[in-house]
Amino acid sequence: MADPLVVIYGSTGTGKSDLAVELATRFNGEIINADAMQMYRGLPIITNQLTPEEQRGIPHYLLGNIGLDEEPWSVTSWKREATKIISDIRSRGKLPIVVGGTSYYLDGLLFDEKLVESDPATTDGSETAAAKATRDELASQHPILRESAEVMLAKLQEVDPAMAERWHPKDIRKIRNSLEIYLTTGRRASDIYAEQRARKEAKRAEQPPSPWNLLLFWLYAKPDMLNERLDKRVDKMVANGLLDETSSVYDYLQRRLAAGDTVDRTKGIWQSIGFRQFESYLSAVKSTETDTPQAALEKLKQQGIEDTKTATRQYAKYQIRWIARKTIAALQEENLLSNFYLLDSSNISHWHSEVAEKGSSLLAKHLAHQPLPRPEDLSDTAREVLAEQLERSNRPETICNKTCEVCEKEFRIEEQWQKHLKSKKHQKAVKWAKRQAEGWPTRGVAKGDKVEEGTNDDVDADDADGQVPKP
Ligand SMILES: [Zn+2]
Structure with a gap:
């Protein structure tokens, strides 16, 4: 029998860490942190670590274990360490519980046999020199590969209509690629991909999807209730001394800069919520040259608090979207959805019954190898949210070939x-084009401007895959 492993997903502010401690206390467990920011030492308030009292004597690993000058860990390093710790915990007869808001760490741990996509539909446009040489050689044997997209597409429609339908008529690279496969192998690319998919499925069916006997939780709170709670939490963090921590990070940064160090501000602790939002305030407070009036300082501080609240809400939204889209799709592919339980922590006064008790009851059954309920039967929220996400991930894609002339972008789906x-990106571009056409000055909005989007409406269309989240 595979070893049991509990994994707790969830956005910030849902009580994941508390659930982990509750389960560890009841089931002789130890906890591995999967939150990139909580790995930083000395910043318990900014990073929302449990206090030692809240940890209730349960051992926590990979928590507060790196210094401010260290880079955040890659998923590979985190996974390597976490896997070692899990084995160690098991060897002592204890239950490993992995918990954290950095879902790409958790996904990395669970889905190591990531499907290697050999289908060019998802590969990028780069071409190596060797590939280019081969391409030239191929073209000398099959001159049609030097023709226009239109000519090659007509040929592809004849020999492999299924592939022809997939590509935008102007996407010469993909059209040529599919045609090349037919010309060099004598077989349709669509058949080859279908076989590859079937082989992968067969391989998955014969291998256990995971070396562990997994029980997975998703701590979920309804957005309006979560947002209210997050706002209150920021106020509480400020009352508990957030600004002292922020100030020490700020001083550390100034010392590094004064010493002439290069500091990459785009990652690590410098991007943590609760630091960058207070930089203007701290810079004014600590300035020895100018003397900012008290009222102005207070205003900067309040702005920092507001900005921290906004950033926290956006981050939670981003985390939920990751789980809802990426994690659920991967779980479905690995046949693990039946072990993925949404616990509803929307209402904090029901936390004990909805989260602690339901979670414990599921874990007790799981450890005793008893049948578990279906995830959607756990609560109304579970039913609604899981159904919605499954519907989304199973919705068939409608193939289209459309080009947005304004943004010069092609769409296949x-x-x-x-x-x-x-x-927003498109609408802004349209507005710009219209103003330009009418001869208006285009002040304030420039084509190709990066639109700041907390909501990131375009995430799926443009850059969903391979995107590393800002911790
Ligand atoms: Zn557009």
Whole structure:
């Protein structure tokens, strides 16, 4: 029998860490942190670590274990360490519980046999010199590969209509690629991909999807209730001394800069919520040259608090979206959805019954190898949220070939095209084009301007895959 492993997903502010401690206390467990920011030492308030009292004597690993000058860990390093710790915990007869808001760490731990996509639909446009040489050689044997997209597409429609339908008529690289496969192998690319998919599925079916006997939780709170709670938490953090921590990080940064160190401000602790939002305030407070009036300082501080609240809400939204889209899709592919339980922590006064008791009851059954309920039967919220996400991930893609002339972007999937039309990026570009056409000055909005989007409406259409989240 595979070893049991509990994994707790969830956004910030849902009580994940408390659930982990509750389960560890009841089931002789130890906890491994999967939150990139909580790995930083000395910043318990900014990073929302449990206090020692709240940890209730349960051993916690990979928590507060790196210094401010260290880079955040890659998923590979985290996974390597976490796997070692899990084995060690098991060897002592204890239950490992992994918990954290950095879902890409958790996904990395669970889904190591990531499907290697050999289908060019998802590969990027780069081409190596060797590939280029081969391409030239191929073209000398098959001159049609030097023709226009239109000519090659007509040929592809004849020999492999399924592939022809997938590509945008102007996407010469993909059209040529599919045609090349046919010309060099004598077989249709669509057949080859279908076989590859079937082989992968067969391989998955014969291998256990995971070396562990997994029980997975998703701590979920309804957005309006979560946002209210997050706002209150920021106020509480400020009352508990957030600004002292922020100030020490600020001083550390100034010392590094004064010593002439290069500091990459785009990652690590410098991007943590609760630091960058207070930089203007701290810079004014600590300035020895100018003397900012008290009222102005207070205003900067309040702005920092507001900005921290906004950033926290956006981060929670981002985390939920990751789980809802990426994690659920991967779980479905690995046949693990039946072990993925949404616990509803929307209402904090029901935390004990909805989260602690339901979670414990599931874990007790899981450890005793008893049958577990279906995840959707756990609560109304579970039913609604899981159904919605499954419907989304199973919705068939409608193939379309549309080009947005304004943004000069091509779309292959109807849903992404629709999403693009609604995106802020597109609407801003349209507005700009219209103003330009009417001869208006285009002050304040420039084509290609990066639109700051906390809501990131375009995420699926443009850059969903391979994107590393800001911790
Ligand atoms: Zn557009």
